[in-house]
Amino acid sequence: MERRDIFKAALVGTLLCASPLAAQDDKIAIGVAIPSATHGFMGGLNFHAQEAIERLEETYPQLEFVLATAGDAGKMVNDIEDMVATRGIEALVVLPFESEPLTSPVQAVAEQGIWVTVVDRGLSVPGIEDLYVAGDNPGFGRVAGEYFAENLEEGDNIVVLRGIPTTLDNERVEAFQAAIDGSGINVLDMQHGNWNRDDAFNVMQDFLSKYDDIDAVWASDDDMAIGVMEAIAQAGREDEMWIVGGAGMKEIIKRIMDGDPMLPVNVTYPPAQIATAIELTALGMVSDTPVSGRFIIGSQIITPENAENFYFPDSPF
Amino acid sequence: MERRDIFKAALVGTLLCASPLAAQDDKIAIGVAIPSATHGFMGGLNFHAQEAIERLEETYPQLEFVLATAGDAGKMVNDIEDMVATRGIEALVVLPFESEPLTSPVQAVAEQGIWVTVVDRGLSVPGIEDLYVAGDNPGFGRVAGEYFAENLEEGDNIVVLRGIPTTLDNERVEAFQAAIDGSGINVLDMQHGNWNRDDAFNVMQDFLSKYDDIDAVWASDDDMAIGVMEAIAQAGREDEMWIVGGAGMKEIIKRIMDGDPMLPVNVTYPPAQIATAIELTALGMVSDTPVSGRFIIGSQIITPENAENFYFPDSPF
DSSP: OOOOHHHHHHHHHHHHTOOOHHHHTEEEEEEEEOSSSHHHHHHHHHHHHHHEEEEEHHHOOOEEEEEEEEEHHHHHHHHHHHHHHHHOOOHHOOOSSSHHHHHHHHHOOOTTTTTEESSSOSSSSTOSSEEEEEEOOHHHHHHHHHHHHHSSSSTTEEEEESSSSSSSHHHHHHHHHHHHTTOOOOOEEEEOOOHHHHHHHHHHHHHHOOOOOOEEHHHHOOHHHHHHHHHHHHHHHTTEEEEEEEEEEEHHHHHHTTTTTTTTOOOOOOHHHHHHHEEEHHHHHOOOOOOOOEEEEOOOOTTTTGGGGOOOOOOOO | TTTTHHOOOOOHHHHTTTTTTTTHSSSSEEEEEEOOSSSSHHHHHHHEEEEEEEEHHOOOTEEEEEEEEEESSSHHHHHHHHHHHHHOOSSSEEESSSSHHHHHHHHHHHHHOOEEESSOOOOOOOTTEEEEEEEEEHHHHHHHHHHHHHHOOOOOOOEEEEEESSSSHHHHHHHHHHHHHTOOOEEEEEOOOOOOOOHHHHHHHHHHOOSOOOEEEESHHHHHHHHHHHHHHHHHHTTTTTEEEOOOOOHHHHHHHHTTOOOEEOOOOTTTTTHHHHHHHHHHSSSSOOOOOEEEEEEOEEEETTGGOOOOSSSSS
16 A cells, blocks of 8 residues: 555644544544445445445454445535545545546545545546456356356247446447357347336336247346336236346345246346455555455356345345 | 355354364365465565465454465465365465466366465466456556656667566567557567576676667566666666666665666566455455455556555565
């Protein structure tokens, strides 16, 4: 952690005018700025951030954390400026609310010599952060595609729901297509359900009215999987097809644990990646272990056999 | 850590016939298999592995570590089989002595449900390991190249020493060349010094006899930098050129700290990456934090200003 000593020096300066709070000031402060728990995935992310902070404050008493959640980019920028100005953070872990408006403020933090860890969504300018932690989007599509290729026969039919049109969604879908290439599976249709339950419901209703023979659905997201299952239930076609969502929503994981034939497996894209980012940042503060670089967290398949290890009943997601 | 519960179950079985050593058996054992400290970099790697293990045994009393060092691939295979058979490891951290002979044995370990972390050198078959931790070879070349581009003038002359002919060396050199592209720097010559002090000495002697005007040397490795400096000293041309090595050997870092004009900077390729791998593996054993995936540790530039943070006087490297 090459930047720590700068702050030790700054701290020594502070202590010349030590207040009764000086003991408090001896701690290394780490700021964590994340979006509010507005929807399922972010709810899980907030849960895992808090859990990691609790665990770390117990493990490393020399650390303290400043957690701020924001419902918009402006609030997040203010949170970060406040962490630097009034809390003297030596490291920042940030999941940018949006890339563009957060780039300059986070760059300004890095230029002050503060360690910066960016999670999930990159900044608009490369090279600002010391550490980048994110999920594996091509892996997310590939792992799902491999399951389809292994568990369907040549000539079987599937439909696919895509997310919001983004590079991220393209990466996932291209890797899925590459993984089923040569398997003889027919992709009847692909439409954008925008990672949204209601949109996915509408897309799936349309698919069901158009196609008599569907063997499986790649819903590619658990919120979309919920919408898809609702459409299938309304059409009374639950026995015809299975569905693979993604990201490990606890209701879905529970059904996999219980052996639901409609939901044989899931693929991880863990909101707990925020915990990985906070842990690595903390490790860099308490040791010489190298933690700069790029950590892409693998997408793993969740089956009835291992589902228990991905089930967090206390998390909102 | 999805595989832990399998082992918890195995442990419960063991406890039915509990011995006075049962308390000991409650610990989660992590095996660490690395090459012996035969040369500088591996010496540093051994040092940082031991340091990480000491720190982790203190931080997490529920963990215990089995460290084995091997001077050849056969010994490493035996070490790993022994860790599984007699020590009941639940995770393995391995820096393969060679890729080919270690691939099947490590695959067999993974197939038993034991967590596998591979460090630095990959296995011959992709997808065996749960976590891969390695340095950034293109980054190593790029960061060095950027320094040359920023600190030399158009028309300045450099020579380059390459490592053993490998993909790894190609990645470094190609990234270096891309970074100096358009700078107007002349690369007079490039020869393989094979990451070896004596070979580098001979290559540099040859360069010095051929070229009257050399402004800088990319030695691309600290062992080679030592050989290069010896050749320059014997030719009495110390005042003409500066040298950039790489990997952060402590003697070189000390000279950067002291402001040696021949050694203005260095580029990291940290032997301490073994500590990162051991720490992440341990974290997966004690928490639900996702630690599977691929962590590429960034190559950073070491300057007189930050050199102190990369200086490990107790390490042999």
